Amino acid sequence: MASFVSGAFNHPGVFLDRAQLEFIRLNVNLGLDPWKSAYKDMMNSSLAALDRPATPFVNVECGSNSNPDIGCKAERQDALASYAMSLAWVITRNHTYADKAISYFNAWSYTLQSHNNSNAPLQSGWSGASWTRAAEIIRYTYNGWNATDVTQFENMFRNVYIPILINGSTSNGNWELVMMEAVQGMAVFINDEDVYNRAMSKFLLRVPAYIYLTSDGELPLSTPTNNLTTPAKIIKYWQYQTTFVDGLTQETCRDFAHTGYGLASIGHVAETARIQGNNLYPDNAARGQGPNGTDVQLGKRLRLSLELHSTYDGGAVPAPNWLCNGTIGRGLGPVTEVGYDIFHTRMWYNMPYTKNLTESQRPAGTNYLFLGWETLTHANNWVW
Template sequence: MKAPNRTTKLNDLLAVLVALGISAASASAMDFVHPGALNSKAELDFVKAKILAGAQPWKGEFDRMRSSSFATRRPHGRANVNSSSEDANESRDDAIAAYTQALLWYFTDDETYAKRSIAILNSWSGLEGFTAGSDQDRLQAGWIGAVMAPAAEIMRCYPGWTASEIGKLQSMFTRAFYPQLNTASYWNGNVDLTQIDAMMSIAVFNDDEGEFNRGLDRLRVRNPAYFYLTSDGSRPKRIAGDGGNPEKFWSNPSKWIDGLTQETCRDGGHHSQFGLGSALHAAEVAWHQGVDVYTENEQRYTLAMELMATQLLTGSMQGACSNDTPSPDRYDTWEVGYNHYHNRAGLELPNTQKLIVEQIRPRAPRAVCNLVYETLTHADLPKLRAVVKH
């Protein structure tokens, strides 16, 4: 019998991939780790053990999540999302509910939560796109994708979610989300960073190395254009959308200091918390896939965290802005970065730690847009593994 040639073998392999629902275009040389978006299996298992032991803050955070309306929410899937209508709230709340119920299933082994989370995810598999026709669509896609994809990453561990259903959700992300995420918004930088957060998580769920690398490339461009260091020069790095006027784009800072963000003087740290949280989420997703974004941005991220924490703690913008009053808003957006730089890397971030203990854990809402349950999932995690640098 004539031995099959290499072409025949390749064709046979492609036939197997097609039979398994994997296209040649989607087959990736990168070996993605699952679950591996915002949460790793080891981290989820650590939190689960802490909850079962009644340890704090995890048990209290778990009880708070379980008593929220997201724990019982039913699906509200749509064929299209108009980001300027009630569709926006329904889609954001569904994404948070899917993530809430995915975490509840993982931590309790109660299949009721698994089935509810999957029902929400499946209800969005028919989404065709976003129809507002503005950058609000890009922001909306970022908010939803950055939470829905981590929910899907957790639920792919559940044997009751079929390969066909998973494939439909992956196709939906490609069809409806990629067009909104893959072109950077020219609005303020928190929007692009939110898009990047979603790109990275969706890429992991979709096993899409190309999308993953596009997210990393975008993050590398945005970081120095959002987080300022005096070593960058007298002014920050330029970026498309800044209008050629960095002073105006950065809301006219009174002084350019380490840790300033592009939106620090816009509204005293309100939007900066979203920008910082989204950047750190993207770095965390990369970390779980063996790519170290944290080290190359250590100064940018930690100085921004410490400056913003100081401003929020003291009630003063520290002379950085003409309006010296910080935002009254606090979000659950500090634990991911603090966990990495303090618990994994061993850095002291005293102002960030104080802010978390005194203000974030006691009073911050736990689920707003793409800033969701960080205290539950990332507080005081152990150093579970060393990163593999690429």
């Protein structure tokens, strides 16, 4: 198995590093937009209320579409609330926010024992992705989290989350992408190189099987575990789309919302990988690590996919007949800020449709699943 970490992990090192956190703090405190408005928007959210109680469950049971919902919404939103509190702590240096984040961590880590039912892996990925961002910030910027409680939180990751996530999924691609996002973050938090490498290996197999490039051939690539052995099976898995263009995803013709989840996780994982010393954005990165030894080309895939979907998401440009039979489910969601920052702000690519969509949606808020306040964290955040 390839190694994706050289030496010790960098901390804080999940999605945001110390320089980026300082960039956010400085711009909000200087009263500059869009960061000031984005921070105000986050703090006006019910998730940022200091009197909001944690509601942990022993066993979280989530079926399809969260039916049943036994702790599903509560877990996701408590995790996002802890992330809001961690960002508020960084920006204000008010320990009340850090302590509130810790109250969520402790409530769940001393209670949660399992995830069950059909959506358990996805639920674990969504919640886990938010937990890791928040906990990494608090652990490495605040000295008020008791060591015993930190260990308990680590144990929750090791015993409850990682076992249900690490083997991935053969469901629609957004599942496996957010599952590997969560495992990657947990691996950083618990300083486990083996778990990190397993997550990254599976992630790099999934990205080229999720976003199509014409260089892949006549049909999209597949992960080894998906058993898509015939063209008919591939086309069915790609929502019966038969015309493939650069940037199309496996879920484009399902709807743009689920596509947005997948694109968001790809950007999130790539950001954490960059912080850990593995820049996946150049076209020559991760060569030979895709399905059947193909090149991953993560940066090119994500950049073209964001621009393709942004072109049609606003509704000004109608969907052509070849795309999903001319009928698309718009609603990409607050998912473009990170990719736009990467490719336009840092790498100088011209992305006019992504620019228009990103700026029209500011300040990007939360989808109450695993996305949170990315205008605040990544608008023009060019600090490397």
